[in-house]
């Protein structure tokens with residue numbers, strides 16, 4: 001992960017390979033970068049199509065935290081916007097939560113540099129979280145709730161029809177396991193979601209993208225990363241444990257994460273045990289109907 005917070009004004013679409021010593025090595029690095037960029041664009045495009053994420057005339061509010069994921073999402077969406085068959089607009093929004101040491105100049109400089117419309121929304125959620133959370137307790141749950149509330153409300157205010165969040169494939173799998181381990185439910189972060197009050201639609205265009213690809217893309221693009229630990233909170237330890245578990249599985253059995261993600265898109269309710277999703281109590285009636293249909297067919 002990058003740790004620099006100063007803005008590097010290199011053009012966003014053309015990382016420089018000039019520092020690479022050998023011309024052959026530079027050409028190879030460029031080829032690899034192009035492949036990576038194409039893969040990310042293809043995966044984002046596929047996710048958008050598969051889930052009907054963006055429609056003609058949409059105003060997509062891209063939530064930009066200053067981390068690798070949201071920079072990558074913005075960059076790929078900008079490219080797709082230029083080439084998409086539908087017309088949609090993008091507006092980047094950063095929520096300045098007033099964490100100590102937040103480098104306020106970084107995102108405006110970056111966004112001005114690439115010519116993207118943006119808003120910086122200032123809400124002192126940091127003080128609220130500090131005040132309301134008992135000493136020693138984790139602050140993330142309240143902080144995320146306040147952040148979500150601020151962003152959802154602001155989306156309505158500016159007439160955004162979609163809210164784009166930068167969660168990727170690993171975020172989705174980690175959340176799936178966290179919910180299984182600690183929440184007793186089989187659920188994760190969907191690529192497209194209607195908020196509980198029906199006011200906002202959230203999309204996750206990076207849903208098909210691997211975190212390692214995003215990290216490498218971000219590194220090569222030299223995005224001006226803002227560290228995510230300014231709040232001073234401990235990282236979510238449970239998520240970290242699950243992250244390491246998944247990474248270990250993938251290292252031992254390459255392709256396992258891909259298969260698990262495929263499973264999330266390929267659910268068989270009759271092979272699980274949720275009575276809300278599948279009518280187990282009505283199987284006898286179903287059987288009787290199937291038998292009656294068979295007898296009818298036989299008699300025709």
Ligand code: SF4
Pocket residue numbers: 139140141143144228229231232233234235
């Ligand atoms: S790490 Fe800090 S900024 Fe991030 S959700 Fe937790 S409390 Fe909020």
